[in-house]
Amino acid sequence: MKSIxxxxxxxxxxxGYAFPDTGDGFKFGxxxxxxxxxxxxxxxxxxxxxxxxxxxxxxxxxxxxxxVVILPEIGEAxxxxxxxxxxxxxxxxxxxxxxxxxxxxSGTPWIKLGGAVTTTIKPEVISEYITAARKRAAAExxxxxxxRAATTEAADALRYWLGGAILRSESLITERLxxxxxxxxxxxxxxxxxxxxxxxxxxxxxxxxxLIIRLRNRGSKVFPGTRKIARLGAPYSGGGNxxx
Amino acid sequence: MKALYILALLFGVVSCDKPxxxxxxxxxxxxxxxxxxxxxxxxxKKGDYWxxxxxxEIPAGVTSEGASxxxxxxxxxxxxxxxxxxGKGLPEVDAxxxxxxxxxxxxxxxxxxxxxVLMRGSTRPETADAKPMWIDPPIPFVIAGMRPGQEMxxxxxxxxxxxxxxxxxxxxxxxxxxxxFPVIRLLMTGNDGKFEIxxxxxxxxxxxxxxxxxARYASDKLLFxxxxxxxxxxxx
Numbered sequence: 001m002k003s004i005x006x007x008x009x010x011x012x013x014x015x016g017y018a019f020p021d022t023g024d025g026f027k028f029g030x031x032x033x034x035x036x037x038x039x040x041x042x043x044x045x046x047x048x049x050x051x052x053x054x055x056x057x058x059x060x061x062x063x064x065x066x067x068v069v070i071l072p073e074i075g076e077a078x079x080x081x082x083x084x085x086x087x088x089x090x091x092x093x094x095x096x097x098x099x100x101x102x103x104x105x106s107g108t109p110w111i112k113l114g115g116a117v118t119t120t121i122k123p124e125v126i127s128e129y130i131t132a133a134r135k136r137a138a139a140e141x142x143x144x145x146x147x148r149a150a151t152t153e154a155a156d157a158l159r160y161w162l163g164g165a166i167l168r169s170e171s172l173i174t175e176r177l178x179x180x181x182x183x184x185x186x187x188x189x190x191x192x193x194x195x196x197x198x199x200x201x202x203x204x205x206x207x208x209x210x211l212i213i214r215l216r217n218r219g220s221k222v223f224p225g226t227r228k229i230a231r232l233g234a235p236y237s238g239g240g241n242x243x244x
Numbered sequence: 245m246k247a248l249y250i251l252a253l254l255f256g257v258v259s260c261d262k263p264x265x266x267x268x269x270x271x272x273x274x275x276x277x278x279x280x281x282x283x284x285x286x287x288x289k290k291g292d293y294w295x296x297x298x299x300x301e302i303p304a305g306v307t308s309e310g311a312s313x314x315x316x317x318x319x320x321x322x323x324x325x326x327x328x329x330x331g332k333g334l335p336e337v338d339a340x341x342x343x344x345x346x347x348x349x350x351x352x353x354x355x356x357x358x359x360x361v362l363m364r365g366s367t368r369p370e371t372a373d374a375k376p377m378w379i380d381p382p383i384p385f386v387i388a389g390m391r392p393g394q395e396m397x398x399x400x401x402x403x404x405x406x407x408x409x410x411x412x413x414x415x416x417x418x419x420x421x422x423x424x425f426p427v428i429r430l431l432m433t434g435n436d437g438k439f440e441i442x443x444x445x446x447x448x449x450x451x452x453x454x455x456x457x458x459a460r461y462a463s464d465k466l467l468f469x470x471x472x473x474x475x476x477x478x479x480x
Contacts, residue, residue, distance in 0.1 A: 057416075061416070062414075132433075135461075135464060136440070136442060136459070136461055138464065139461045139464050139465050139466045140466055141303035141304070141313070141466060145466075156413045156431055156444075159392055159413050159414045160392060160393055160411050160412070160413050160431070161393070162392070162393070163391060163392025163393025163394070163412070163413075163414070164392075164393030164394075165393070166392075166393060167391060167393045167394065168393075
């Protein structure tokens with residue numbers, strides 16, 4: 001175990017050049033203006049332009065940021081660790097990628113995808129896509145074609161996933177609006193039924209009020225006052241004068 | 245008097261219940277706008293044609309050991325021939341004849357609807373005993389209003405080990421010798437047995453296929469790549 005750790009440590013020390021420090025010790029400086037870092041000039045200027053121009057358009061139009069890093073060697077450093085270091089320093093935006101190419105390394109190029117959009121995709125989906133994409137890019141016959149293919153693969157994947165994320169968020173917003181509208185509709189119906197109920201109660205209340213008023217005004221008719229003048233009935237029905 | 249007061253109160257409640265602002269209706273989606281602008285998706289007539297520049301690249305050592313790389317250019321013409329039947333018992337479908345120098349004519353079979361084009365297969369009309377490759381049910385190739393992030397059906401062809409999956413990658417503008425076009429960028433990946441396929445198609449609604457890049461791989465090697473670009477068409 002000790003010897004394995006020692007080997008890893010020696011490898012890490014020996015590959016100091018290619019092992020970018022993701023902290024302040026990052027030694028590759030500023031990101032190149034054309035998004036292609038190629039210190040050993042593996043690509044010609046024309047080839048760089050052919051790769052960087054479509055990437056620039058995608059960055060401007062869709063905010064998808066792809067950086068190409070071409071290194072002469074990375075020693076024993078894990079390629080994805082190297083790519084991560086560049087991504088941490090140079091990549092921006094919600095969807096970004098680093099395409100790392102190391103000319104004499106088997107398995108080159110590598111694609112590191114990142115940004116918020118990748119968090120919306122299952123890791124196994126990303127892994128499956130990257131494996132297939134890397135395999136196709138690695139099958140290309142020369143450095144230029146490998147890099148061009150890898151950048152196209154990375155851009156296609158990010159554009160597709162970003163588009164999917166936008167569609168999903170739009171459908172969520174639409175669904176939320178639909179629910180809100182249904183809720184508002186229910187509220188409106190309840191309000192309307194309350195108003196109609198109240199409107200129906202108005203004539204009933206009116207009738208009740210009228211009835212109450214009438215009943216109150218009837219008081220003395222129901223209970224007539226006591227007669228104060230004596231009235232003679234039969235057998236004196238001839239009237240008061242008959243007696244006198 | 246009290247009764248009048250109650251009535252006034254009731255009317256007051258009713259009249260004060262002003263409707264609050266209704267919830268915002270979802271904006272007409274971009275999809276709906278795109279769909280309208282994409283429709284009819286392919287308004288073509290018999291005899292319409294599309295002429296393409298074709299570049300074929302075959303890396304060194306693919307055709308035989310030690311063989312040098314091949315990089316050749318030629319032309320290809322796609323012509324709409326109207327409705328045909330691909331074989332006995334098969335329904336009539338829309339067809340394009342694709343003619344390349346030194347190659348037998350390939351007939352592409354599709355169904356063109358107002359808002360979509362469906363793939364139906366292909367055949368070689370000049371080869372007497374050629375069996376058509378028939379796709380049933382048909383597979384959507386392009387649909388009006390498609391947007392990036394949409395995935396078309398994954399499918400396999402009956403009786404073969406062909407598998408395909410198609411995705412909408414982007415809506416973008418593309419420049420080819422025939423001009424600049426707004427297009428839908430479609431990515432098809434899959435395999436024909438042991439051969440892996442990657443095909444990117446740029447389709448301009450109302451015009452047709454503007455560009456295609458087809459690549460085939462086997463045993464971790466690129467076998468060939470064909471890049472097709474439109475340089476002339478009578479469809480406007």
